[in-house]
Amino acid sequence: MANNAVTTKVIDILIPYFGADMAQGSLMISCMKYGFDRENLISGNLPKIAEDIETRMKIFLGTEKAKAVANLILAIKE
Amino acid sequence: MKFPLKFWALAGLILLANIVIYSVFAISAATFVEEPQAMMSLSPQDESDSPAMADEGIVGEEDSAGSLFLGWTSVLLPVICGLLGVIGLVGAVAAFKVWDHTKVAWVFFLFGVVLSTIAESLYMVMSQIMGLNVDEIIPSLADIFWMAGYIPIFISLLLLVNGYLKSGLSLGNAKKFLIVLFGGFLVAVFLVIWVFIPIFEDPETGVLTKFVYAYYPVFDLLILIPAAVLILLTTQFKTGSLSIPWKLLALAFLCWSAADIAYSILAWQGLYGDGNFIDLLWNASYLLMGAAGLSQRSLVRSV
Numbered sequence: 001m002a003n004n005a006v007t008t009k010v011i012d013i014l015i016p017y018f019g020a021d022m023a024q025g026s027l028m029i030s031c032m033k034y035g036f037d038r039e040n041l042i043s044g045n046l047p048k049i050a051e052d053i054e055t056r057m058k059i060f061l062g063t064e065k066a067k068a069v070a071n072l073i074l075a076i077k078e
Numbered sequence: 079m080k081f082p083l084k085f086w087a088l089a090g091l092i093l094l095a096n097i098v099i100y101s102v103f104a105i106s107a108a109t110f111v112e113e114p115q116a117m118m119s120l121s122p123q124d125e126s127d128s129p130a131m132a133d134e135g136i137v138g139e140e141d142s143a144g145s146l147f148l149g150w151t152s153v154l155l156p157v158i159c160g161l162l163g164v165i166g167l168v169g170a171v172a173a174f175k176v177w178d179h180t181k182v183a184w185v186f187f188l189f190g191v192v193l194s195t196i197a198e199s200l201y202m203v204m205s206q207i208m209g210l211n212v213d214e215i216i217p218s219l220a221d222i223f224w225m226a227g228y229i230p231i232f233i234s235l236l237l238l239v240n241g242y243l244k245s246g247l248s249l250g251n252a253k254k255f256l257i258v259l260f261g262g263f264l265v266a267v268f269l270v271i272w273v274f275i276p277i278f279e280d281p282e283t284g285v286l287t288k289f290v291y292a293y294y295p296v297f298d299l300l301i302l303i304p305a306a307v308l309i310l311l312t313t314q315f316k317t318g319s320l321s322i323p324w325k326l327l328a329l330a331f332l333c334w335s336a337a338d339i340a341y342s343i344l345a346w347q348g349l350y351g352d353g354n355f356i357d358l359l360w361n362a363s364y365l366l367m368g369a370a371g372l373s374q375r376s377l378v379r380s381v
Contacts, residue, residue: 019318025248052246059241060320062174062181065381 006041009076010049013069017057026056043078050074080380082372085166089365092162096155096358103148103353145352152352153202159364160195166368167191169375170323179241184374186234187327191367193227213345217290225290228297235304235331238324242311250314258306265302265339269295273342295342298335305331323374330366333359 003011007027014023030052031038036045054070061069167188174181201220204210212218217225249255277283277291308328315321337359344350 015318017318017320019314019316019321022248022315022318029246029248056245056247057320058178059180059238059245060324061378061381063176063178064174065378068381 003038004040006043006046006076006078007039010041010046010073013072013076014053017060017069026053043076046074046076080376082166082369082376085162085369085372089162089369092155092159092365093358093362096151096361099148099151100353100355100357103144104355106144107353149352150206152354152357153198153206155361156198156357156364157195157202159361159368160191160198163191163364163367163371164188164195166371166375168371170371170378173375173378179237183234183237183241184371186230186237187367188371190227190229190231190234191364193223193230195364197221197223197227213350216287221290225293225297228293228301231331232297232300232304235301235308239304239307239311247311248314250310254310255307258303258310261306262299262303266299269299269339269342273339273346276346291342291346294338298338301331302335305335319377319380323370323377326366326370326373330363330370333363333366337363 010027011023014026017023018026027049028038030036030049031041031045033052034045034048036049041049050070050073053073054066057066057069060066167184170184171181171188174184197220200223201212201218204215204218204220205212212220243249273295274292277288280288283291305328308324309332312321312324312328337356340356340359341350344354344356350356
């Protein structure tokens, strides 16, 4: 089943940082944690997803820039 | 993410110069060993016709100048590489605006490399300017700084690994960690047999000297294990930019540990001297640390 537009945009943001496999894996972990449908994300799912991604990226980017990536995810529109 | 091309080019030039200089002297040394043997086989009539004998004084001066050049190269290159490492790591630390877990880890790295670079500088001053045989002074002031430098570096590696574990990211295949642990066990066994036992069994060596000789390989092993774990964690990222600085750091510490362990064995047997090719690993490790710092800076700025 193909990803919807929101899922695709989230993956597109993550791939340059995590690589393709880890980007998919990271999103899957967040979706499983909150019970979201990974292939059919909606805007309402994004705050939790963004918060999770921010936590994961902090050790690599630091607090400020991890927050910036989370904001990119929050800015996604359906 | 911008690639620090100029730094890599400079690093490549330095290592190339290192290889060329050491190779030239290694070949010269091998040639010089053969020539005296050839001279000894000449008859008295031949000696007067031999330009080599007539030029013996000049050959002696050239050899002395060559040794001096090699000696300076051996101690100056690590200082230069250490400074470049520090510069790169300062770039990384400056890129983080918030004092958090991540910035603290990179600050510890920087501190460790600064201490190590000071040690290299002290070694240079003591050996080349003061004319001391620093390898006979254990512990020297340089040793104090090198030994101190291990501690913040070890702390920084632990902070990074701990930070990753708390991030919730995948650890990957558990079997790979077993391989790392087994590899670490093998290295430890090797060190015990080839380094620690000969050191501790030597009745002529004092306690303090034995402690210093043992300190380096112990901390090398302590650094090697988290560095190997970092490599395993970051291989999952494949080409993901988050992992590049960590991969470079891990590679730097693999080079560092390998050089240190080789040095421990060679120095104990009196086989280490100016122009030894294991110096390349130390120089490479400093340059890789600098590259890691610049990559981290570039990564943070790219967001």
